[in-house]
Amino acid sequence: MPELPEVETIKNDLIPYVVGKTITNVTFPPDPKIRILRRFPSQNKFITELQGTKIKSLQRRAKYLIFDIQPSRTLIMHLGMSGQLLIRKAGVPPEPYLQAIFHLENATEIRFVDPRKFGELFLKLPSSKDFPLNLSRLGPEPLGESFSLIYFTTVIQKSRRKIKTLLMDQKAVAGIGNIYSDEILFRAKIHPERIAFGLKEREIELLHRTIRKTLREAIFNRGTTASDGRYLNGTGRRGKFQTKLKVYQRQGEPCYRCGAIIRRVRIGGRSASFCPQCQK
Numbered sequence: 232m233p234e235l236p237e238v239e240t241i242k243n244d245l246i247p248y249v250v251g252k253t254i255t256n257v258t259f260p261p262d263p264k265i266r267i268l269r270r271f272p273s274q275n276k277f278i279t280e281l282q283g284t285k286i287k288s289l290q291r292r293a294k295y296l297i298f299d300i301q302p303s304r305t306l307i308m309h310l311g312m313s314g315q316l317l318i319r320k321a322g323v324p325p326e327p328y329l330q331a332i333f334h335l336e337n338a339t340e341i342r343f344v345d346p347r348k349f350g351e352l353f354l355k356l357p358s359s360k361d362f363p364l365n366l367s368r369l370g371p372e373p374l375g376e377s378f379s380l381i382y383f384t385t386v387i388q389k390s391r392r393k394i395k396t397l398l399m400d401q402k403a404v405a406g407i408g409n410i411y412s413d414e415i416l417f418r419a420k421i422h423p424e425r426i427a428f429g430l431k432e433r434e435i436e437l438l439h440r441t442i443r444k445t446l447r448e449a450i451f452n453r454g455t456t457a458s459d460g461r462y463l464n465g466t467g468r469r470g471k472f473q474t475k476l477k478v479y480q481r482q483g484e485p486c487y488r489c490g491a492i493i494r495r496v497r498i499g500g501r502s503a504s505f506c507p508q509c510q511k
Contacts, residue, residue, distance in 0.1 A: 233310045234294060235373070235406030236449035237462050237470065241316050242291045244465025245341070248318045250289055253336040254281045254300075260329055267330045267343065267352050270363045277354055280304065281333075293369050293405035303357050307364060311349030313461040317342045346461065369405045373442050378404070383439045387427045394430065394438075395423035396499040404442070410455050413479040413504050415445045422510040423503040424496070448472070455479075478504040 233241070257278045259265060271277050281300070288299040296316065298306040308316065317326070321338040330350060333341040343350060353364050371377035383404075390397050397403055398412040407415070416423050419441040421434060430438070449455060454470030456462045458480050462470055477487055482495035482504050491508035 232294070232312050232408050233314065233454070233462055234408040234411055235291075236411070236446055236452075236472065237454035237464075238291050238294050238296060238310065238406070239450050240454045240470070241310075241465045242289055242296055245296075245316065245318060246289050248339055248465075249286050249298075249335065249341060251286065252339070253283065253285050254333055255283070255336055256334040257281050258332045258334070262330075264348070265330060266348050267345070267350055269351065271352070271354055277352070280354060280356060281306070292366050293372070293401055294408070295364075295366060297366075305353075305355040307353040307355070307366075308343065309351045309353075311345060311347065311351065313345055313347040313459070314350035315342075315344040315461070315463050316465060317344060317463065317467050318465050319467075369401050370403045371405060373404050373406060374446055378443075380436060380439050384432075384435050387430055387435050387438075390427035392427055393423065393498055394421060394425045394427045395501075395503045397427045398442075399499075399501065406446075407442070409501055409503075410457065410476075410479050411445060411449065414477060415441050417478045417506060417510060418445060420510055423498055423505050448475070478506060480504065 259274050268274060268277055284300045284302060284304060286298055287301045290297045294309060296308040300306055319340045319342050321340055326342060326344045328344050328346040329342060330345045331343040331352065355362050371382065386403050395412055395416065398407050419438045421438060449472045452470060452472040453464055454462055455472040456469040457473060464470060478493050481493045484493050486493055486506040486509060489506065489508045491506055493504055494507050495502050495504045
């Protein structure tokens with residue numbers, strides 16, 4: 232699943248092409264099993280509400296992309312497990328698994344590609360009353376000021392969950408998923424099955440610094456294209472952070488630091504890769 236660094240990279244790639252541009256049309260493939268609008272009344276209404284509107288700004292919140300649309304609307308995209316958001320010129324042959332195309336005034340298209348079909352589009356209208364998405368319930372952005380050491384320490388010391396699970400809780404820390412929780416915990420030398428409130432003060436401080444440093448490095452390297460090859464940035468290129476992975480998807484291979492064999496366990500229904508020697 233695209234995590235904070237991947238979604239941030241896509242956002243940065245799209246901004247020069249889409250901000251200030253008018254959406255002339257939206258098209259969907261003739262797929263009876265399409266699920267991308269499963270929380271919106273109909274494709275026709277979705278298209279009608281966006282035709283002729285202008286993209287004022289594009290932001291990221293956790294793993295969501297938020298388009299501020301004028302007249303007053305908010306278009307939110309979630310890439311699900313395998314989604315891609317690609318900038319293409321009109322007329323370029325369509326990609327496999329295309330779920331939606333947003334046509335812009337400058338013969339440019341935003342293409343939502345999603346092989347596993349877990350991605351989703353949300354459109355908040357002025358008349359929306361029971362909007363199905365509440366982003367205010369998400370935790371602080373780990374690269375923002377609100378993600379302070381004081382906040383993080385409080386969350387850690389109140390939690391009896393395993394630290395891997397806590398890092399992936401979007402209400403505690405927004406935007407971290409399986410890839411970066413593994414890599415962060417390896418870099419901080421903390422075992423993923425440690426109970427959060429048992430971490431020592433120095434470990435919490437190190438983990439806090441490591442979260443920020445790892446995410447910044449991943450953004451600088453334009454995200455992680457894992458072994459499935461699914462993640463592509465907004466211009467259709469692979470990320471580079473996969474060359475820096477130390478434990479994620481390396482089970483059975485030797486640790487780069489100590490030579491011990493990387494192990495994988497299931498924690499809270501998700502896999503966790505770690506070094507049994509380096510992480511205590």
